[in-house]
C-alpha cells in the first residue's frame with residue numbers, strides 16, 4: 001500500500017471518522033491513524049476506501065507525497081502532542097491540517113514552528129457537528145495559500161453546497177481560519193442565548209406549552225428567521241421523554257456547558273477593542289447557569305415579580321419574533337465588526353462577504369439571513385458595521401419597538417434577558433451621537449489626573465476638581 005493513499009486522518013473519533021467517510025465518498029482513499037487500536041480497527045472496517053494503521057511510520061509510508069494529513073484531536077495540548085509525535089516522520093513540503101477548534105494564537109505559534117521546519121500548516125475551522133462532517137461541513141482554512149491550493153479540490157468536494165457553491169474559501173494566513181471559526185462560535189453562543197431567552201419569555205412568561213413552542217418555531221423557521229438553530233429548537237420542543245412522556249427539554253438540567261470558543265471571542269474582543277456585548281452576555285448566560293445550587297439557594301431569599309398573563313398573547317408572540325430577528329442581526333453585526341478590526345490588527349486580510357457566503361450552509365449558524373449579509377458586504381466591503389447597511393438598518397429600525405417591548409416585559413416579569421438587553425443597549429449606544437463618557441472622563445481626571453479633551457477647543461486639559 002506504499003504511496004497510494006490520497007489523504008491521512010489522525011484522530012479517529014466521530015468527527016475524524018465522519019470526515020474521512022465524506023472524503024472517501026468523493027473518490028479519495030484515506031489512511032487513518034489513532035493511538036486507540038479499537039478505533040483503528042473500526043475505521044478500517046467502515047469502507048474499502050479507508051485503511052487504518054497503528055503507527056506514524058505506516059501512516060507516512062501509505063501516503064502520496066507531499067502528504068496531506070488532517071488532525072482531528074481535542075484542542076490544546078493534544079494538538080501539540082500529536083504534532084510532536086508525527087514531526088520526526090514528516091518531510092519538507094508535507095501539509096498538516098488542524099481541523100479542531102484550536103485557539104487561533106496556538107495556531108499562529110504552530111504555523112511559525114512548523115514553517116521553520118519546512119512543514120506547511122493549515123489551521124482549519126470545521127463547523128457542522130457530526131452530521132456536517134459526514135454530509136458537508138462549512139470549512140474555514142487559514143495558513144499558507146500554496147498549501148491551501150493543494151488541498152482546495154478535496155475541501156471543495158467535501159464542503160456543504162449552497163446554490164452549487166462550496167462552503168469553503170481560503171480565509172487568510174496563519175491563524176486566520178481558526179480566528180474566524182472562533183467568531184463563528186461567538187455568534188453561535190449569542191444566537192443560542194437569544195433563542196433560550198425567547199423560550200423563557202414564551203414558556204415561563206406567556207405560558208406556552210412545548211407543543212405550542214414547537215409549532216411556533218416551525219412557523220418561524222419558514223420565514224425570515226429560517227436557520228439551523230431555529231429548526232433544531234422546534235425539533236427539541238417536539239421530543240418527548242420515552243420514560244415519562246414529558247417534553248424532554250423540561251427534564252434537562254439547566255446548567256450549560258462550554259468548551260471555550262465563546263469565551264475566547266469575548267476575551268479577544270476586549271483585546272482588539274471592539275464591543276461584542278451580546279456575545280459576552282451569551283457566555284455569561286452559560287456561566288451563571290452553572291451556579292445551579294447557588295441559584296436554588298438564592299431563589300429562596302431573593303424574590304421578584306411573578307409573570308402575569310399578557311393581555312395580547314398573539315401580539316406579544318409577534319413582538320418576540322421580531323425582537324429575535326432584530327437582536328440576531330445586532331449579534332451578527334458585533335461578530336462581523338470584530339472580524340473587520342481583527343483583520344487589520346492581525347494582518348488577516350479577511351473577506352467578510354466570502355465568510356458570510358461560506359456560513360450560509362453546513363455550519364451551526366447557517367441562516368437565511370446570511371445571504372443578505374453576504375450581499376450587503378459584497379456591495380460595501382468597507383462598511384464599518386452591518387447596522388449601517390440599508391437593509392439591516394431598516395430591518396432593525398422597523399423592529400426596535402418590538403425589541404424594546406420585549407426587554408421591558410422581561411424586566412416586568414423578572415425574566416433575565418442578558419442577551420436581548422445587551423443587543424438593545426448596543427444598538428442604542430452605537431446610534432448615540434452623545435454618550436455619558438464625558439462624565440467618566442471627568443471622574444478619571446478628578447481622581448487620577450488622567451486629563452480630558454473638550455468639545456469646544458483643541459488640546460488636553462486637567463482640572464483641580466477639589467477646592
Ligand code: 6PG
Pocket residue numbers: 101126127128129185188257258259260261262363364
Ligand atoms: C460547530 C460547533 C462545534 C462545537 C462547539 C460547541 O461549529 O460545529 O461550534 O465546534 O459544537 O465546540 O462548543 P461549546 O461546547 O463551547 O458549546
